[in-house]
Amino acid sequence: MTIGFVFECGPQGADKAVCEYLAGQLKPGEKLMSRTLDNKLKLLEGAAPVAKQLLAEGCQKVLIVWDLRPAWPDKKDKPCRAKERQTLLKGLADHGLANAPVYLVCVEQELESWVIACDHAINAFLSTPAHSYRAKRVRRPDQEKNPKSAMMKHFQQARGWKYEDRIHATQVLRAAPLDLNRLRCSVSFERFEAKLQ
Incomplete structure (x- = not known):
């Protein structure tokens, strides 16, 4: 099985490294494909097309992983997992992925x-x-x-x-x-x- 990941960090980010390490321990032998989108705003806006691409490249499932903290884009707002989840679900639906094997994992509070x-x-x-x-x-x-x-x-x-x-x-x-x-x-x-x- 090939498992895809979309992260809110950069290519050398901690979220990517830790999640890939844990996935390797939990699912040894599985192929992992990761894409990074630099920050939470880019993830909220761009995770759906990236997930679609990962599925097209052969991933059987995709996990979109992000931290609840800090709040984004306005750091004055309290972080809201429900609001961020709705944004991601709408993006997935808009890209025809409403019933696709794409799963949301919000790390509370942070990695x-x-x-x-x-x-x-x-x-x-x-x-x-x-x-x-x-x-x-x-x-x-x-x-x-x-x-x-x-x-x-x-x-x-x-x-x-x-x-x-x-x-x-x-x-x-x-x-x-x-x-x-x-x-x-x-x-x-x-x-x-x-x-x-």
């Missing part, structure tokens, strides 16, 4: 919601033989208001490093065996996993 759920991986990545680091377990990662900030604090406290999602998000997840029970504490990850199956 780091999934990463902070894996405290064991954070600990493994940030610990040294001389200094063990212990991140607090987050049982409801989707409710963490600013998970990227939480990751920044872990990196600063443990090693004095600056967290950079493009570099570190996947490295953290690879630092320990994948724990699906921890990841499934995130409803948005559960949706991602379900739509891959």
Whole structure:
């Protein structure tokens, strides 16, 4: 099976890297094809024709993945998954994809919601033989208001490093065996996993 993805990041973005890594772990041996649209506004406006192209290129299903945070295009507005979902569904319908195997996965709040759920991986990545680091377990990662900030604090406290999602998000997840029970504490990850199956 070939699975297509549409992301709101750039070609080297963290969302693409993390989702492809997780998809590879969940569906080993499947072919993955990804397209990136740089930001949420471009994704909301352009995901439908890109999904249509991925289906035409042989993908059996396409997942459109985006972060709820930050709000876009007006950062004063509170992010609204329902509004963004309706925009994407309208685009899909306009391109004849209303009943196509195209699935929407909104990561709540942002990609780091999934990463902070894996405290064991954070600990493994940030610990040294001389200094063990212990991140607090987050049982409801989707409710963490600013998970990227939480990751920044872990990196600063443990090693004095600056967290950079493009570099570190996947490295953290690879630092320990994948724990699906921890990841499934995130409803948005559960949706991602379900739509891959």
